[in-house]
Amino acid sequence: MIKTPSCRVYLVDFACYKPPDSQKCTKEFMIKKAKLSGYFSEETLDFMKKVFGKSGLGDSTYLSEVYLKQVTDPCMKESRREMEMSVFGSIDMLLKKTGVSCEDIGILVVNCCIYNTMPSLSSMVVNRYKLRDGIISYNLVGMGCSAGLLAIGLAEQLLQVHRNSYALVVSTESITENCYLGDDRSKFLTNCLFRVGGAAILLSNRRSDRRTCKYELLHTVHTNESHSDQSYNCIIQEEDAAGRLGITVTKHLFKAASTVVTSNVTALGYLILPSQEKLRYLANAVAGRLLTTAYIKPYVPNYSTAVDHFLPHVGGKPVLDELQKNLGFDDSAMEASRMTLYRFGNTSSSSVWYELAYAEAKGRVKKGNRVWQIAFGSGFKCSSVVWRARRTVDSDDVNPWMGEIDGFPVHVDIDDGPLPFFESSK
Template identity: 60%
Template sequence: MFLLGFISNDLLGFLISQSGFIMPAAAIMVGLTLIAFMLYLFAFGSSPKIFLLDFACYKPPSSLACTKEMVIERLKLHGNFSDESLELMKKLMKTSGLGEATYLSEGLLREPLDMSTEAARKEAEMVVFGAVDELLGKTGVKGEEIGIVVVHSSIFNTVPSLASMIVNRYKLRENVLSYNMSGMGCSAGLLSIGLAKDLLKVHCNSYALVVTTEIITQGCYMGKDPSKLIGNCIFRMGGAAVLLSNRLSDRNNSKYQLIHTVHTNTASSDRSYNCIIQEKDHEGHVGITISKDLLVVASEIIKSNVATLAPLIFPASERLLYLINYLIRYFHVASIELYVPNVKCAVDHFFPHVGAKPILDKVARNLRMSEGQMEASRMTLYRFGNTSSSSVWYELAYAEAKGRIKRGDRVWQIAYGSGFKCSSAFWKAIRTVDREKMNPWSDVIDEFPVVDPHNTEIFPYAFELSKSK
C-alpha cells in the first residue's frame, strides 16, 4: 500500500484516458490498492525460509583424551569421596555407555586440579573459538556479516558474557543482536535454534550464529552425595557452532532447511522442576542432583513434545490411526496399548540427546526405535560422552561422516534437560552431504559402530527422590 504514495492525480487521469471509457477514479484507486496489497504480501507476507548453511563440532586435542579408569583416578586423588562413592562411580562409569577416549578439560587434568574461573574461561575459549573458527572457515562468512548471536552454557557464566566474548573475538558489528543463555540445560541447544529462527523471521537478509556448549571445568562435583555423582561420570568436554540464514541466495549453498521447532516446558510441576537441580550438599560442595524421577519425567515430556510435533510432520494416515486409538482408549472400549505413530513414515534420521544409557533405552522403547535408528546417539555417547546441549550436533555429524544424508532426507533432533524441558528441531536436507574432512568423526568413522561390552548391564540408580511431587 505504500506504492499508492507514488500514484499522482496526473497518472490517474492518464489511466482513465487510455482505458477507452471513463471509469470512476475510485474504482481505479481500489484496483491499484489491491495490486499493491498483493505485491506487499508476495514480498513480505510469508515467513522467510530458514537455512542451515553448515555447523561445526569441536574436537578436543588428543592430549585431553582419557579413559574411564583415568577419570576415577583423578577423582580419587583430588575429591572428597568415600569408598562407597568411588565404588558407585566405578559402576556408573562401567555401565554409562561411554568409551575409553572421551575428553576432559585441561583444568581437570592438571596437577593439582584447577577448577578456577580462569581455567573455565580457557576451556570456553578453546571450545567456542575452535567451533566458530571451523564453521566460518567452512562457510566463508565473515564476522561483520553476522547480525544475530545466540550462545548457551548452563553452568559457567562469566563477565563479559560468552556472547560478548564472541563479538570481541570476531569483531562483529555494533548493532549485532546478542543473546547469552544460561541454566537452561541440555535442551537449550535446540531452544537456541528456535530463538534464532524467530529472530530471523523479523530481521531480513541476516545470518544467525548459534553456539552451544557446556563448560565442565567448574561442574565437577567433589562431595559424597550419591545423587550428585552421575555428572562426574557422563559429562565431557565439547561444543558446536551453527550458522543459519534467511537469505534465499544461500539456499543452494546450505545443507538443510529448518521446517519446524517445538518446545515443551513442564517446570510448573515440582516433580519436573526438582528432578535435575544444582545445589550444595551438607558439606558445602556444589553439584547437580539427579533424582530417580528423571526417567518418568523425561518419558512424559518426550511424549508431550512428540504429540505436538506429530501433526506437523506425520502423514494423514498415521494421524488418523492415532486418533482412532485415542478414542478407543478414552471410552474404555478395549484395553489396548497406546498407538505409537510409525516414525519411519515421517523421519529418515533420528537424533535424540544422548543423556545417559538409561535415557536412550527409554526413548528407544517408547518410540519403538530400532538399534539402527539409535546408532548415531549411542555412538556419540560412546565416543564423546554427554556434551550436553551440543550432543545432537555430534550425532548429525556422525550421519554425515557415514555418508547417510541424502537430498530430501528428513532429520529430527530432540533434546531434553533440566526444567524440565524438551525441544525438537525438524529439518529437510537440501543436498546430499558427502564425507567431509572437517568433521569430528572423520579420522575414526570407519571404526564405528562399535559394540559396547557393558551395553546390556543395568545402570545402577542411586539418586534421591525429588523433594516434592
C-alpha cells in the same frame, strides 16, 4: 509452543569442536584420578565404577585440561580457557568452512548452562571476532541440555524479523565448573557422564543461500514442564550438607523426562506424521474412551515413517534405551546417538550436532532426507527441531569423526539395566 516459519530458514553449515588428543581420558584413569584426589569415599568410587559400567561411554572421551593436571584448581581462569577453546575452536572452523565474513553476521545466540560470568560468553564472542556494533546478541544460561535447540528456535524467530541476515548459534558446556567434590550420589552423576564439547551453527534467511546450504528448517517444537514441582526440581544446582556445590539429579528424572518428551513428541507428531499414522492413533484413542471396560493398548505412532534420521540428546545409555523403547526406533536408527555417547560422552546441548556429523561422515544424509533432533534438560524442558536436507551432504576434513569413522559402529560392552538409584518412568 509450536512455531512454523513464515520466512524460510536455512542451515548453511555447522562445526563441532574436537579437543586435542592430550585431553582424552579412559574411565580407568578417571577412577584413579578421583581416588588420588582424596575428595571421595570408597563407596562413592564404587558407585562411580557402577555408573561407568552402565553409561555407554568409551575410553576416548575428553576431559577439561584442569582435571588432567597433577594438582587441580578449577578456578575462573581455567573455566574461561575451556570456554575459549571450545567456543573459538568451533567458530573458527565454521567460518573457514562457510567463508562468511564476521561483518555479515547480524544475530548471535550463545548457550551454556553452567558458565555464567561477566562479560558474558556472547560478549566474549563479539569481542573476539569484532562483530558489528548493531549485532543482536543473546546469552542463554541455566537452561540445561535442551538449550541448544532452544537457541535454534530463538534464532529462527529473530530471522523472521531481521531479513537478509545470518545468525550464529553457539552451544557448549563448562566441565571445569561442573565437577562436584563430595559424596552425595545424586550430585556425583554429572562427574561421570559429562565431557568437553561444543558446536557452532550458521543459519540464514538469505535466498542466495538456498542452493548451497545443507538443510532447511521445517519445524521447531518447544515444551516446558516447569509448572510441575517434580519436573522443576528433578535437576537443580544446589549445595550439599557440607556446603559443596553440585547439580542434583533426583530419582524422578526419568518420570519427568517421560512426561515432557511425550508431550513434545505428540505435538510434533501432528506436524510430521503421515495421515495413515494419525488415523491409527486417533482410532486407538477413540476406542480407549468408548470401550471403558476393556484394556486398549495405547498406539505408539511409527515415527520412522516421518523422518530418516533420529538424533536424540545422548544423556546416557539408559536414556537412549528408554527413548528407543517408547518411540519404537530400531537399532540402526539409534546408531548415531549411541556412537556419539561412546566416542564423545554427554557434551550437553551440543551432542545432537556430533550425531548429525556422524550421519554426514557415514554418507547417509541424502537430498530430501528429514532429520529430527530432540533434546531435553532441566526445567524440565524438551525441544524438537526437524530439518530437510537441501542436497546430499558429503563429509569434510573438519568433521570430528574424520580419520576414525570407518571404525564405527563398535560393539559397546556394558552392563544392562538402569543407572544406580534411578526409578523407571513407568
